[in-house]
Amino acid sequence: MPHTSPDHRPFQRLALLLLTAALLCWPAARAAGESPTAMADRFARAVDKRLQLPDAEARRYGELALQMLHSAGVTLERPQYLVLVDRSPQVQALLLLWVAPPARVVLIGASPVSTGRGGEYDYFETPTGVFDHNTLNPDFRAEGTFNEHGIRGFGVQGMRVFDFGWQQGRRGWGNGGTSTMRLMLHATDPEFLEPKLGSVQSKGCIRIPASLNRLLDQHGLLDADYEDALAEGRHLWVLSPQRTPAADAGRYLIVVDTQRAKRPAWSPNPFKPRPKRKPATAPASSSLAPSGAPQGTSTAAPSMVPARSAATASLACANG
Secondary structure, X not given: OOOOOOOOHHHHHHHHHHHHHHXXXXXXXXXXXXXXXHHHHHHHHHOOOOOOOOHXXXXXXXXXXXXXXXXXXOOOOOOEEXXXXXXXXXXXXXXXXXXXXXXXXXXXXXXXXXXXXXOOOOOEEOOOEEEEOOOOOOOEEOXXXXXXXXXXXXXXXXXXXXXXXXXXEEEOOOOOOEEXXXXXXXXXXXXXXXXXXXXXXXXXXXXXXXXXXXXXXXXXXXXXXXXXXXXXXXXXXOOOOOOOOOOOOOOEEEEEOOOOOOOOOOOOOOOOOOOOOOOOOOOOOOOOOOOOOOOOOOOOOOOOOOOOOHHHHOOOXXXX
């Protein structure tokens, strides 16, 4: 058997440690060096619910993002990722953008979302504006537990909940007016509520696909303030040890309302229309009534997934 001199073992251990460190650091370095084009390719591979915007629409939203930042007094000092949400009931979409000052905007990808709806107590209209994602309002992770209606409000266990703090939101009940609400961006129940993304459903928060949640989390695309905290030596438990943070991490969520009167083709309604059925005709010699459910009891479009109960079918996420 080959014999290894004891004098050489410390050097072998050192070489092994250096190799291990290089392998651990390589994914982070690779992610940090990715271009916006590479991130767009990653978005297309990783996010399972995507919207394809025409170039003219992408430019329009890019200009709107710059206008919102300017109106909020925000000046970007370096290229970074940010999220823009159109809360219009006819759109309900999120755009992941890469912005390089002073005015270059690249669309990375887009997905359907659900924002706040009115009509019930404690349901808010998602506020518009520019919101800062920072460690003053620490994120947390979903426990994946079911509420009394059988719903996992923040999605499956481990999903990250991005917290944008207390904001003023317009009440969707009573005589309106504004009250304080907690604005968060998070995944939702994968079985009953994720198929409804693209329609107003939440209590004021922004629901996103689980796959998009993982992309934002894994690459720290909104974690600029968290990265600064890490550089200062702070320990942040919410950050995954397997993350590969992007070099151009940002911190801003922008919510707008384009107030469209008609739904654009690139953002389809998540509810399938009820198929038309020809009325059944019983044989003349039969005294049996035609089979089937009674007509005219509801004009609402059916859900894309079966409901566990009537309460579940109409339920908006109790956690936002």
